Amino acid sequence: MNHNSLVRIVGVLTATCLAFTHAVRADETCNSPYISKLIKGQEDYVYVWTLGVDGMGDGFDKLVTVDVNPKSKSYGKVLHSVSTGTRAEAHHMGFTDDRRQLWAGGLSENRIWVFDIATDPAQPKLVKTIGDLGDKSGYLGPHTYYALPGRMLVQALSNTRDKGGVTGMVLYSNQGKYLASYAMPTGGGGDGYGYDLAVNPKKNVLLTSSFTGYANYMRPLGDLIKDGEAMKKFGNTMVVWDLKAVKPVKTLAVPGAPLEIRWSLNPKHNWAITATALTSKLWLVRQDAKGDWQAKEVGTIGDPAKIPLPVDISITRDGKGLWVNTFMDGKTRYFDLARPETPRQTYEKVTGKQVNMISQSWDGKRVYITSSLLANWDKGGADNEQFLRGFAWNGKDLTQAFEVDFAREKLGRAHHMKLGSKALRSAAAGG
């Protein structure tokens, strides 16, 4: 830390006339409840974790920063990108609890790239690569990066032994030190598969979902769906864990590959919702009158016979609305969740020829959509659009505000998004 930074810090501390503590219970709609810094106003950046494409630019996976502040001169433009120097099926990412770092990984190998987003939020910097996940745990394909206080809990999709779907979670310190591994349960109805995880600290519950292993997700989708045996190797369960002990408590039958998990952020709620990729259903997870956790199918997304393939969901901050993206038909749907037992679709719009991730601002007025699912599952030819699109939502209609064409910009396949803000520049960095 240099002298000028220290002087600023002293100034910051001494100039404080009114000191408040903000105890944060939730983040902008889909992050860990332990993440400390909310962006409740206008976000400045969308970070897009982007799969490299051979022959497109440098061909490597990269973190792309897009300016999304309408008041900025570079609104809707790429500000910065950091290449990893490799192509490893870039997929998801997550903030550490202090929101100083963004952890991102690929599904085809076991490295985790750690980006500093606090020193200069407009220009993330690759500061560390964690490479021991496979050696330490035997798991493969880190997917979800979930902040716990001082730690990151990483959900993997596969394993290094047979590259099937039996997998587990890996716990790291924020400094990148391996701490522990936890196998997904294979007894008591468990299939051992993993996908997403999300916690409810009030109930001491960790909830996990299930997808499929490397042997399936790295295979061309056209081949995969013709292989009846391979199609049996998808997860059909969710698991309720004791969060404190990280021990499985109950396995819930949720057939059809339940993917993203969203707990309602409403402090009065204690339920979570998920969507099943293969069966196109919404499932609600909540406690019954006896306090036992149960999963219940509560809704249908599009026409399941046409396999719309719901791939991502985003819950509103009040728990009363849910966005659902379906990859195959390129539709973005909105469900009224006022009664979570009976979700009701109230809106839909084709937002791309293929759509995958969906994120929303804290106030729900801005919605961001990307295009890529997996390198070998994306569509071909003219349908293989690769983009980040920003939309305005007025409660009745989505209106496109900007688009970044990731193919034309020679960036790659646009996948996971996280929001950034200038205001999150760390004090230690001189802010």
Place this chain on the structure above:
Amino acid sequence: MSALRALALLAALGCAQTSGAHKGVHAGAPLAEPDFVPPAPGSYTLHRIMAAPDGKVLGTDGRPQSLSRFTRDQITLLGFIYTTCADPEGCPLAYRVFDALKDAIAAAPKLHGKVRFVTLSFDPARDSPEVMRQYAGSRAVEKKGGLRWYFLTTASARELMPLVEGFGQDVRVTYDRSGARRKRELSHVLKVFLIDRQGDVREIYTSTFLYPRLVLNDIETLLLEEAGERHGAAILK
């Protein structure tokens, strides 16, 4: 059994209001009980998350000392505060939880001499050793069967910031523009750190699960771990 006595006392304290020199700041709604049955002490693992950072701090007597003097050789519960903090979900909550735990530990003889509390200010400009002494009130005085509760500050931000960053404790400036004049505010998220005898951070509590019952279970888990290590060492001899 002393642990049961401690838990019973915690239940009683859950309905008690805090009293003392800073009642206006520290008082609040009754401490909440967890809405779940916590796992039993010793039935889970508290991982060594990181080594507690070290640096120079000031006691209420103004004497500079190393923080490691207060984070080694006993189980330590450490929380950052600033004395002007008024958010009931922030520093005052930590204070009330520490208060409840202090009484619970006093009621559990097997915990005597094994636990200390540290309250460290991250506002050195305001929180001088004298201010911290006033903030502490009678709590800094060790009573028979109780524990030592240290109230520390730093000489300046130069000494403070390495500790704040080392623990991963957020402090940042926000601006309140709701009034006629823009006001600068100091913002942080409550974190309380459980540190073992070796100086390793073993748990980090936030307001979402800072329950005295959970903290007491974790302290007992560390003691059971130590007992297990001693037993293993004895077998190997």
